[in-house]
Amino acid sequence: MLGEATITVEDGDLAGVTGLVWKHQELSLATVYLPRTALRLTAHGVGRPDIVMLRATDGPLIVHHRKQSFEMAPRDVILLPSDMMSEIVLPEGGRLDCAHLPHAGITLARKSVDRILLRPFSAECLPLQLLTNYAGYLLRQDHQDKEHASMMVAHFYSLLPVLAQYVAEAAPSAVPQSRLEAIKGMIEENLADGSFSIADVSQAEGITPRAIQKLFSKAGTTFSRYVLERRLVLAKTRILADNAATPISQIVYSVGFNDLSYFNRTFRSRYGIRPTDLRRMTTQTV
Incomplete structure (x- = not known):
């Protein structure tokens, strides 16, 4: 689900690990019963824009992904992109629920999924309860024909926009x-x-x-417009405050511009004056 992974157990080993698995080409579900001790799972990612949904039920769940960290209470859920390394920590071990949503399966629901990535969801969230309860139902269904299984997968994905809409309405801004x-x-x-x-x-x-x-x-x-505006403001501030001690070109490069001519054009367009004229006026005033 998250690519090659290593698991570090604080006390004991993984000899007694058990679990349940449900697999379809467009959705995979798993419940793993891990030892009740601190565990750390380092996953290296799969290099595809797949999604993984995680939930710990017996204790907190801590996830480190890219430069972000998230801490969830028991039964809270988070959706992670599986294309990069992630570190998953279970301070108390126990049951871990996982859902793997391959890129091919989430094509139609992609916009909804992108809106809820890397965001912890409380176990009290009603659409989330529908989703996790349905996943639990799928895990307990051992024998389905292809048509039945595809219908159930489609229903699972139909709940994702409901979850995204709930989030949008609960906190619109x-x-x-x-x-x-x-x-x-x-x-x-x-x-x-x-x-x-x-x-x-x-x-x-x-x-x-x-x-x-x-x-x-x-x-x-x-x-790009916002970044340009902030750089222009910073350059103007330094020109006004510098009292001609630093060459304008040095100020320009120090605020992230790579082209002096481009800076001069955009500065004059923004403020109606050339940087050199602004400095001249400032030094004359002083």
């Missing part, structure tokens, strides 16, 4: 706004890096570039 503020904070930290791009944010935040663009679109701008 808080989550996107907090995510946008986090991205803006990352931009501020990397303004000096001329190679910084939306791909860097995508990897760090665990969401697609398209989702990032949607966040900025709702705020009335674009990712």
Whole structure:
């Protein structure tokens, strides 16, 4: 589900591990009964845009994915992209429920899934209860013909948009706004890096570039326009505060511009004055 993995057990071994498995070409489910001791699973990813759903029922679940960490209470659920390394920690061990949603299976529900990735869901969430209860039902069904199994898989996937809609209605603006503020904070930290791009944010935040663009679109701008504006503001601030001590070209490169001519054009377009004229006016005033 998450690619090659290693499991570290704090006390004992994995000799007594048991579980249940249900497999279909578009959905796989598993319940694993692990020892009741601290466990750490390091998975290296599968290199495909598949999704894995995880739930620990006997204790908390801690997930480290990319540069993010999540801690869930027992029976809470999280959906992870399976294309990169993840570390899964069960401080108390016990039962771990997993669902593998291959890329081919989630094509129609992809937009809904992208909206709920890397977000812990409380066990009290009603659509989530429907989803997990249905997964439990599938695990207990040993004998289905191909048509019946495909129908059941389709029903499982039909619940994902319901879950996504529940999230959207429960917090229509808080989550996107907090995510946008986090991205803006990352931009501020990397303004000096001329190679910084939306791909860097995508990897760090665990969401697609398209989702990032949607966040900025709702705020009335674009990712690149916002970064440009912040760099122009920072450059102007330094030109005004520097009292001609630092060459303008040095200031330009220090705020992430790689092309001096481009900076001069965009600065004049934004402020109606050339950077050199602004500095001249400032020094004359002083």
